[in-house]
Amino acid sequence: MALINGHFLELEDSYLFSTVNKKVAAFGEAHPEKKIIRMGIGDVTLPLAPAVIDALHQAVDEMATKEGFHGYGPEQGYDFLRGAVRDYYKTHGVELEADEIFISDGAKSDIGNITDLFDGANTVMIPDPVYPVYVDTNIMDGRTILYLSATPENDFLPMPDGRHADLVYLCSPNNPTGAVYTREQLKAWVDYALENEAVLLFDAAYESFITDEKLPHSIYEVEGAKECAIEFCSLSKTAGFTGTRCGYTVVPKALYGKTAAGEKVQPNRLWLRRQTTKFNGVPYIIQRGAAAVFTPEGRAQCLNMIAYYRENAKLMADVLTRKGIYFTGGINSPYIWMECPGKMGSWEFFDFLLEKAAVVGTPGAGFGVNGEGFFRLTAFGNHENAEEAMARLEELL
Amino acid sequence: MALINGHFLELEDSYLFSTVNKKVAAFGEAHPEKKIIRMGIGDVTLPLAPAVIDALHQAVDEMATKEGFHGYGPEQGYDFLRGAVRDYYKTHGVELEADEIFISDGAKSDIGNITDLFDGANTVMIPDPVYPVYVDTNIMDGRTILYLSATPENDFLPMPDGRHADLVYLCSPNNPTGAVYTREQLKAWVDYALENEAVLLFDAAYESFITDEKLPHSIYEVEGAKECAIEFCSLSKTAGFTGTRCGYTVVPKALYGKTAAGEKVQPNRLWLRRQTTKFNGVPYIIQRGAAAVFTPEGRAQCLNMIAYYRENAKLMADVLTRKGIYFTGGINSPYIWMECPGKMGSWEFFDFLLEKAAVVGTPGAGFGVNGEGFFRLTAFGNHENAEEAMARLEELL
Numbered sequence: 051m052a053l054i055n056g057h058f059l060e061l062e063d064s065y066l067f068s069t070v071n072k073k074v075a076a077f078g079e080a081h082p083e084k085k086i087i088r089m090g091i092g093d094v095t096l097p098l099a100p101a102v103i104d105a106l107h108q109a110v111d112e113m114a115t116k117e118g119f120h121g122y123g124p125e126q127g128y129d130f131l132r133g134a135v136r137d138y139y140k141t142h143g144v145e146l147e148a149d150e151i152f153i154s155d156g157a158k159s160d161i162g163n164i165t166d167l168f169d170g171a172n173t174v175m176i177p178d179p180v181y182p183v184y185v186d187t188n189i190m191d192g193r194t195i196l197y198l199s200a201t202p203e204n205d206f207l208p209m210p211d212g213r214h215a216d217l218v219y220l221c222s223p224n225n226p227t228g229a230v231y232t233r234e235q236l237k238a239w240v241d242y243a244l245e246n247e248a249v250l251l252f253d254a255a256y257e258s259f260i261t262d263e264k265l266p267h268s269i270y271e272v273e274g275a276k277e278c279a280i281e282f283c284s285l286s287k288t289a290g291f292t293g294t295r296c297g298y299t300v301v302p303k304a305l306y307g308k309t310a311a312g313e314k315v316q317p318n319r320l321w322l323r324r325q326t327t328k329f330n331g332v333p334y335i336i337q338r339g340a341a342a343v344f345t346p347e348g349r350a351q352c353l354n355m356i357a358y359y360r361e362n363a364k365l366m367a368d369v370l371t372r373k374g375i376y377f378t379g380g381i382n383s384p385y386i387w388m389e390c391p392g393k394m395g396s397w398e399f400f401d402f403l404l405e406k407a408a409v410v411g412t413p414g415a416g417f418g419v420n421g422e423g424f425f426r427l428t429a430f431g432n433h434e435n436a437e438e439a440m441a442r443l444e445e446l447l
Numbered sequence: 448m449a450l451i452n453g454h455f456l457e458l459e460d461s462y463l464f465s466t467v468n469k470k471v472a473a474f475g476e477a478h479p480e481k482k483i484i485r486m487g488i489g490d491v492t493l494p495l496a497p498a499v500i501d502a503l504h505q506a507v508d509e510m511a512t513k514e515g516f517h518g519y520g521p522e523q524g525y526d527f528l529r530g531a532v533r534d535y536y537k538t539h540g541v542e543l544e545a546d547e548i549f550i551s552d553g554a555k556s557d558i559g560n561i562t563d564l565f566d567g568a569n570t571v572m573i574p575d576p577v578y579p580v581y582v583d584t585n586i587m588d589g590r591t592i593l594y595l596s597a598t599p600e601n602d603f604l605p606m607p608d609g610r611h612a613d614l615v616y617l618c619s620p621n622n623p624t625g626a627v628y629t630r631e632q633l634k635a636w637v638d639y640a641l642e643n644e645a646v647l648l649f650d651a652a653y654e655s656f657i658t659d660e661k662l663p664h665s666i667y668e669v670e671g672a673k674e675c676a677i678e679f680c681s682l683s684k685t686a687g688f689t690g691t692r693c694g695y696t697v698v699p700k701a702l703y704g705k706t707a708a709g710e711k712v713q714p715n716r717l718w719l720r721r722q723t724t725k726f727n728g729v730p731y732i733i734q735r736g737a738a739a740v741f742t743p744e745g746r747a748q749c750l751n752m753i754a755y756y757r758e759n760a761k762l763m764a765d766v767l768t769r770k771g772i773y774f775t776g777g778i779n780s781p782y783i784w785m786e787c788p789g790k791m792g793s794w795e796f797f798d799f800l801l802e803k804a805a806v807v808g809t810p811g812a813g814f815g816v817n818g819e820g821f822f823r824l825t826a827f828g829n830h831e832n833a834e835e836a837m838a839r840l841e842e843l844l
Contacts, residue, residue: 053706323458335733
């Protein structure tokens with residue numbers, strides 16, 4: 051019988067969102083008169099920007115004609131989109147070459163698939179709490195994982211602590227904590243990576259929520275990062291593409307790994323080989339829609355959407371500040387990561403909030419050991435609901 | 448320094464299509480007056496079907512409204528599409544459950560990623576010549592590969608030969624040979640797999656080109672296949688989706704692999720875990736377009752497209768038959784796999800055909816050792832060009 055990859059059996063089944071859904075459904079049945087407000091999911095709710103819609107329609111029309119039809123495209127993305135991404139990086143002072151940019155169907159796929167490039171013997175360092183994909187994809191490959199404790203003591207921004215790792219995952223603005231690394235903090239990580247000859251896997255999926263001009267949108271704003279970092283980004287939150295699926299991954303040519311024999315190899319070359327072998331590119335139609343995000347018109351429309359969500363976040367942050375509750379995020383991030391009041395556990399507070407206020411959030415314990423005692427609220431809903439939910443919360447606490 | 452996956456360096460760089468392109472460009476420069484006809488690429492040329500275009504536009508319009516907007520969808524695909532695929536299988540007498548069907552962004556991704564589920568110690572059996580993805584993805588994982596010789600002696604349809612393997616790749620109708628397994632031949636492979644406790648990885652990407660009612664479209668038309676086979680299919684050739692990207696993979700729940708300790712595990716469960724962890728689903732818009740392929744209207748339109756390509760194939764097959772040249776494919780397949788006349792080598796014939804007739808095909812040697820001395824022509828161009836190319840070929844030979 052074919053031998054399965056036994057590491058899959060080491061994965062813990064995640065019951066986080068299914069348990070949340072079951073509890074909410076049960077509450078809804080028991081209290082049909084109550085209006086439940088959901089602030090738990092990390093999914094956007096505003097429709098796609100008009101510029102994106104126009105570009106999508108236009109691309110569909112092209113596909114209806116012999117002349118405009120597009121068959122197989124380059125696996126790494128069309129030049130028009132790679133060029134647009136390269137120009138976007140320039141606005142943050144980052145100079146990239148187009149062949150360092152790979153168009154993806156979203157950050158999740160590439161963050162998962164990048165592990166193909168690295169030997170199972172590498173030691174991996176991952177913050178806790180964290181987006182579960184980093185941990186699960188490395189368990190699937192059987193790598194040893196070291197956890198970086200993110201706690202209120204370090205404002206949920208863990209720094210190098212002397213331990214060695216070969217691959218280090220960082221996410222800033224962070225999911226779930228909303229915490230954002232400063233340039234100086236990222237510089238320390240770049241120095242660490244260069245010293246340890248490690249590769250930083252930098253998840254910038256929430257970069258467009260950053261308003262503070264001092265905070266870096268990209269790891270490449272830090273000197274030396276091109277020699278040690280791969281960056282993943284996505285239009286999911288930037289432009290509401292969670293169901294439209296497009297992102298990009300930067301693998302600089304100045305970055306090297308080594309073989310067991312000590313030979314230096316460019317991950318850029320390996321990733322190109324991986325993608326041309328196991329991927330056939332993002333749909334032409336979708337790439338046209340994505341390119342519209344980077345036009346002046348599309349950019350303005352998307353920034354309006356982000357501003358809308360950010361107002362929700364501010365509303366939430368203001369209530370927590372008034373109540374003297376510790377939290378991170380909410381300013382340069384769509385996530386608010388709050389301490390559960392009264393020393394409640396994550397699930398205890400979840401039940402409390404659901405029962406007393408009919409408000410749904412996500413128990414922090416679902417994101418790692420250090421998430422216990424914390425709770426994640428998201429800003430992706432509509433204003434009226436966010437206002438009502440926070441009014442209920444303010445009254446309750 | 449982070450240790451790279453050294454198996455990547457064992458991959459041979461494929462210069463097949465780049466060498467073809469260089470030679471064609473050089474010829475074009477030297478002979479600007481000649482009309483070059485390309486019959487080498489496996490990419491479709493007809494625009495998307497009107498039913499698909501309508502569905503795409505409609506889905507784009509939905510995404511422009513708050514009510515119709517779709518964010519994250521189920522990673523394994525929307526029920527409306529999984530249901531449509533399930534119903535399509537019924538037309539071939541195959542009963543599947545919707546949760547055995549996984550919507551993909553094309554067969555290439557899933558054929559590549561399925562290797563995640565299996566241990567590196569499995570022995571893999573792969574036909575030669577073959578679509579290079581089977582070989583390359585297993586080299587990346589360091590698996591031992593046994594080759595199955597496909598030759599004129601077995602009509603390019605290799606059968607079990609007594610050697611044991613744990614994973615066996617089969618492609619029918621075949622790329623590049625166009626050869627199609629009969630039901631009896633597939634039964635022999637199913638028996639082999641059940642006896643050897645092997646998993647068949649069955650690539651059915653060209654099934655919609657089958658017209659002979661006796662030939663199976665799906666491995667599941669053979670009894671026992673659900674206990675031993677995973678099937679990959681794609682809308683790339685069925686509906687011209689090479690640049691639109693949608694396909695599906697069937698992982699039956701009756702199929703089991705085992706752990707090193709001998710515990711039985713369902714690959715269905717592992718694939719769901721793999722996809723929910725490393726993939727975020729196909730764009731909603733694209734899934735709506737794909738669903739239109741399975742409506743009566745869409746189906747009829749797509750069959751017309753296939754009939755158009757099939758006429759090209761018939762034209763090509765007729766000329767080769769008249770000339771007494773051995774070939775496979777062309778009847779239930781968009782590919783014609785011909786013996787190079789006059790015992791020429793693959794590249795020799797390529798140069799000869801380009802120089803003398805300005806017709807471009809693909810040298811068979813690019814698909815494996817047994818491809819030497821053979822040549823692939825594809826039927827995806829337009830009628831006029833196919834007619835002209837074959838007239839030139841007929842005159843030349």
